Amino acid sequence: MHSVPKILVVDDDEGMRDFLELMLVRKGYETVVVSSGKDAIEKLRKDNFDIVIADIRMETVSGIDVLKEVKRVDPNTVVIMISAYASPETAVVAMNEGAYDYLPKPFDINEMYRILDEAWEKKRSYKGSKTVSALTTTVDETKDEITVHFGLLVGETPEMLRVYSLIEKVAMVDSNVLITGESGTGKELVARAIHNLSKRKDYPFVAVNCGGVPESLIESELFGYKKGAFTGALHDRKGLVESAQGGTLFLDEIGELSPALQVRLLRLTQEKTIRRLGDNEDRPVDVRIISATHRNLEEMVANGTFREDLYYRLNVIPIRVPPLRERRDDIPLLAQYFLRRYSEKLGKNIQRISSYAIDILKSYDFPGNVRELENIIERGVALEQTCIILPESLTIPGRKGISRSTFTAKNAVEDFFSNLPSIPPEGIDLDSLLEKVEKHYLTQALVYSGGRKHKAADLLKISFRSLRYRLAKYGMESDHPTCDRALADDHGRTFGEDN
Secondary structure (H helix, E strand, O other), rough: OOOOOOOEEEEOOHHHHHHHHHHHHHOOEEEEEEOOOOHHHHHHHOOOOEEEEEHHHHOOOHHHHHHHHHHHOOOOOOEEEEEHHHHOHHHHHHHOOOOEEEEOOOOHHHOOOOOOOHHHHHHHHOOOOOOOOOOEEEOOOOEEEEEEOOOOOEEHHHHHHHHHHHHHHHHHHOOOEEOOOOOOOOOHHHHHHHHHHHHOOOEEEEEOOOOOHHHHHHHHHHEEEEEOOOOOOOOOOHHHHHHHOEEEEEOOOHHOOOOHHHHHHHHHHOOOOOOOEEOOOOOOOOOOOEEEEOOOOOHHHHHHOOOHHHHHHEEEEEEEOOOOOOOOOHHHHHHHHHHHHHHHOHHHHHHOHHHHHHHHHHHHOOOOOHOOOOHHHHHHHHHHHOOEOHHHHHHEEEEEEHHHHHHHHHHHHHHHHHHOOOOOOOOOOHHHHHHHHHHHHHHHHHHHHHHHHHHHHHHHOOOHHHHHHHHHHHHOOOOOHHHHHHHHHHHHHOOOOOO
């Protein structure tokens, strides 16, 4: 990526084109200007741009058309829309199509500079992303590993990038949001991300598990009570709704609310007021409501167990969080993220999950989703004695255990023979190939044995003297194999090559 952004400007107003070109070049940006949406699309198909500044109203091919083409060609390109005919409606359309920002003409050039600098910084911070957003990355230069974050969410598949995009869009408005998804998918993390990107971020985020509070207590917990409202009410107490004043009220498992509580909540969504138990006075509250559920509320509405009017009040903007089986390509990323977290927490030096173990994880459906994966990795870190998580350290329901010796003797050998390359027309260096195979299994044996050479010799079914000779031949005579050698060997399972 270059040190300054490459910018495409498209505007049918010659004066605006000249002004922007002059100002952007003066700032040091590499700038290309065109006079129509058609010309912009042709440029986009022939060249790569980091940022596009497009007038929204142009004849034949509009700025929205340009925006759609940009996102089709390269979703990572930042698009800033400008217009002399700005309105909330056009701004919403632009943002929904993926625009980074929207400026009405005439605009302050310093404001444009600020937006460009922010957009460029975000784009550079997200190495290899598919979208420009509030994404951040954790980069380990020693392993060339990247963990892609959105707040506390982790993932980079198209399914998650769509969720990130929705989060950014809804954070800018104050409408109620309903987050749906299976248990363990991270619905509360989505709610927190929305809150942290919103104008309410400096005010409380109050989370309530509607299914975790006894029905006899949930009303007083939510709405508070006056002194003397019931036996034991010795003083006034405000509820969780009032505690979220100015901020966000997150109602998890909203489908568990009783019909009576649904009526109280409906009043809150309609009137923005609450009444404490035992009080005769309504109190105004300013909270944004984000709800979540793993249940099908539409079915509950149909069978009469959830109020239809409340459902539509809560479901102004729906966000569905995909289950882990629908984004399997995020499993290695998440697994490595949890590995790093629990290695540090448990004081272990486990740096990688073996490629065989990753294959097993990716083949599992994870009914408990990300939460279940986290638990599996935590147990694996706790049980593993080497510097790499092996398949037998994974405790997966319904999967028969595999002993270390069984795994190396059966699975590895089968994998070896099934992946033997054919001899190419120019021939093959057999000595070099056999050397790589021998080093591969020497390293694996040392890793599996925790560096104990007698045990490693037993695994390879060779004598201790033979093992020492082979280790010396390849410069591997250290008492404890380095994790780097073991990890490099695992990364290239067959003949030391990348898969």
